[in-house]
Amino acid sequence: MKTLTSEQKTQLAEHIANKPIQYIELYNELYDHYASTYEKGENDFKTTLENLDQEFDYFKLVSINMNLVGKxxxxxxxxxxxxxxxxxxxxxxxxxxxxxxxxxxxxxxxxxxxxxxxxxxxxxxxxxxxxxxxxxxxxxxxxxxxxxxxxxxxxxxxxxxxxxxxxxxxxxxxxxxxxxxxxxxxxxxxxxxxxxxxxxxxxxxxxxxxxxxxxxxxxxxx
Missing domain, CATH: 1.20.120 (Four Helix Bundle (Hemerythrin (Met), subunit A))
Structure with missing residues (x-):
């Protein structure tokens, strides 16, 4: 199983932070999801990010973020x-x-x-x-x-x-x-x-x- 390098961890942290999220809990869950998908999958790091970005697009993350406190x-x-x-x-x-x-x-x-x-x-x-x-x-x-x-x-x-x-x-x-x-x-x-x-x-x-x-x-x- 692949593991993230220090450079990839930093890159992933900045990548997640640039998304429309305001709460620590959503950031952590999204970071863990991206990291585990890459480590367990067969795609390279860049392709993994691109695929997951399509799944968790801007509008989906805005919706999750808005409902997060209520949930x-x-x-x-x-x-x-x-x-x-x-x-x-x-x-x-x-x-x-x-x-x-x-x-x-x-x-x-x-x-x-x-x-x-x-x-x-x-x-x-x-x-x-x-x-x-x-x-x-x-x-x-x-x-x-x-x-x-x-x-x-x-x-x-x-x-x-x-x-x-x-x-x-x-x-x-x-x-x-x-x-x-x-x-x-x-x-x-x-x-x-x-x-x-x-x-x-x-x-x-x-x-x-x-x-x-x-x-x-x-x-x-x-």
């Missing part, structure tokens, strides 16, 4: 639902409820200034930081002569933003609902299940979202 997100949603079901399995549910009750107690005890500066602000920074971190990482490496975005990052970022929004809402409920002169504890006395439910959502969605973010989503794009 990745569809797979991510299925994985998310599967992980959500696993999250409530026995005996993990016990430790989950303990953490939730602890969080509920802390929110009831801690002063609002502390919650705002030491919890809400860092969580907001986390919400902005994760997408920025992924974007920077994806832009550090050059693929051929092009820097590409990540479809995986685009498809999973909202799973990380959602729990932060839930937590912000649970902490701000007393401020939004009660009169300015009323102590915040009155809210928990009147509606004890509301913040408990919000914290329940926060921990479950945060854990599952971060786990999915770290999971390599396998999607067949070509």
């Amino acid at each position: 990745t997100m569809k797979t991510a949603n299925k994985l998310y639902l599967s992980e959500f079901k696993k999250f409530w399995r026995w005996p993990q549910i016990i430790s989950t409820l303990v953490v939730i009750l602890l969080g509920y107690t802390l929110i009831e005890i801690l002063p609002m200034n502390f919650i705002f500066w030491c919890i809400l602000i860092p969580l907001s920074a986390f919400t902005v930081g994760i997408p920025a971190y992924g974007y920077i990482l994806s832009r550090l490496k050059k693929y051929g002569n092009k820097r590409l975005n990540s479809a995986h990052l685009s498809a999973t970022t909202h799973f990380l933003i959602l729990p932060t929004s839930i937590f912000n809402m649970s902490a701000m409920f007393p401020v939004l609902i009660l009169e300015p002169y009323q102590p915040r504890q009155d809210f928990y006395v009147q509606y004890p299940l509301v913040p408990l439910f919000m914290i329940l959502l926060f921990f479950s969605l945060a854990y599952i979202g971060f786990k999915l973010f770290r999971t390599k989503i396998k999607v067949q794009y070509l």
Whole structure:
């Protein structure tokens, strides 16, 4: 079986990068497909590129590229639902409820200034930081002569933003609902299940979202 030389690898990388693609995942799959076709086939390198270029022409690649994030997100949603079901399995549910009750107690005890500066602000920074971190990482490496975005990052970022929004809402409920002169504890006395439910959502969605973010989503794009 033939193998690509260093010169051919560089040439192939630039050849793939010049195509109308914007995402790392499509670049990698297309590169692997071209390379394996050459190594397993009988044609020379140039002929292999020409034949595959006819199969994956401009319009076909534009269509694949446009639908890539949606296809990745569809797979991510299925994985998310599967992980959500696993999250409530026995005996993990016990430790989950303990953490939730602890969080509920802390929110009831801690002063609002502390919650705002030491919890809400860092969580907001986390919400902005994760997408920025992924974007920077994806832009550090050059693929051929092009820097590409990540479809995986685009498809999973909202799973990380959602729990932060839930937590912000649970902490701000007393401020939004009660009169300015009323102590915040009155809210928990009147509606004890509301913040408990919000914290329940926060921990479950945060854990599952971060786990999915770290999971390599396998999607067949070509």
